[in-house]
Amino acid sequence: MGSVLDAECTEPGTKVTVIFVLGGPGSGKGTQCANIVRHFGYTHLSAGDLLRAEIKSGSKNGTMIQSIIKEGKIVPSEVTVKLLQHAMQESENDKFLIDGFPRNEENRETFESVTGIAPNFVLFFDCPEDEMEKRLLSRNQGREDDNIETIKKRFKVYLESSLPVIAHYSSKGKLKKIDAAKPVDAVFEDVKAIFNSTSEKVASEEFQHLQDSTSS
Numbered sequence: 001m002g003s004v005l006d007a008e009c010t011e012p013g014t015k016v017t018v019i020f021v022l023g024g025p026g027s028g029k030g031t032q033c034a035n036i037v038r039h040f041g042y043t044h045l046s047a048g049d050l051l052r053a054e055i056k057s058g059s060k061n062g063t064m065i066q067s068i069i070k071e072g073k074i075v076p077s078e079v080t081v082k083l084l085q086h087a088m089q090e091s092e093n094d095k096f097l098i099d100g101f102p103r104n105e106e107n108r109e110t111f112e113s114v115t116g117i118a119p120n121f122v123l124f125f126d127c128p129e130d131e132m133e134k135r136l137l138s139r140n141q142g143r144e145d146d147n148i149e150t151i152k153k154r155f156k157v158y159l160e161s162s163l164p165v166i167a168h169y170s171s172k173g174k175l176k177k178i179d180a181a182k183p184v185d186a187v188f189e190d191v192k193a194i195f196n197s198t199s200e201k202v203a204s205e206e207f208q209h210l211q212d213s214t215s216s
């Protein structure tokens with residue numbers, strides 16, 4: 001089967017659905033993406049997971065990525081975009097949740113220019129810093145960046161570099177903001193409402209398009 005990112009597939013009109021899932025460190029992006037995958041059939045691509053797998057694989061960029069993550073900084077766009085593009089090409093699916101990316105304006109611009117894809121919408125998990133800190137400190141999954149020193153750096157980078165990306169999508173009317181401080185199930189109820197209403201909207205737009213083309 002041809003890849004969704006073959007040259008002809010990035011032509012306008014080709015249906016690749018991309019949803020960016022953004023929010024601060026520990027806001028619940030990964031947790032909710034797992035729920036969305038189960039209910040709505042998306043493929044979940046966590047940029048952080050792809051970068052951590054790259055470290056584990058012993059690739060030539062591994063050491064550089066590891067020290068950037070330890071400092072809570074942002075890995076160069078070309079590295080992350082290549083990993084995301086490769087993961088999309090490998091997939092048979094045409095619906096992707098891209099979690100934790102883009103983290104700065106340069107990430108956003110590089111992704112759009114390299115892939116030619118703009119997100120259908122952007123989910124934003126809004127959560128107070130003290131709640132995110134509490135969650136990260138009790139996660140216990142052995143992540144090298146889940147220590148208080150790195151967590152503070154991650155929060156700073158989030159405020160300085162990632163919030164402007166969120167503001168950008170808000171100004172384009174693409175942002176769907178969710179109160180992520182609620183319990184997991186309550187957050188997912190709000191997520192479900194968004195996915196149910198947008199898939200109905202897409203279906204009705206397609207139906208309208210079909211009607212227009214058959215009546216002309």
Ligand code: UP5
Pocket residue numbers: 023024025026027028029030031032046047048049051068069070072073074075076080099100101102103135136138139145154180181182183184185187
């Ligand atoms: N939890 C989740 N939801 C909860 C809820 N509603 N109530 C109570 N608890 C809840 O959740 C975190 C913890 O909270 C879990 O224990 C969970 O059970 C609980 P999780 O779903 O894992 O939150 P998430 O938002 O995914 O947190 P994560 O730490 O993964 O977010 P980050 O954005 O910090 O991490 P990411 O892996 O995306 O990036 C890590 C680093 O990689 C970055 O700091 C950066 O250095 C680098 N990076 C790049 O350079 N470029 C990229 O494009 C991506 C990453």
Ligand code: MG
Pocket residue numbers: 029030046048100
């Ligand atoms: Mg995550």
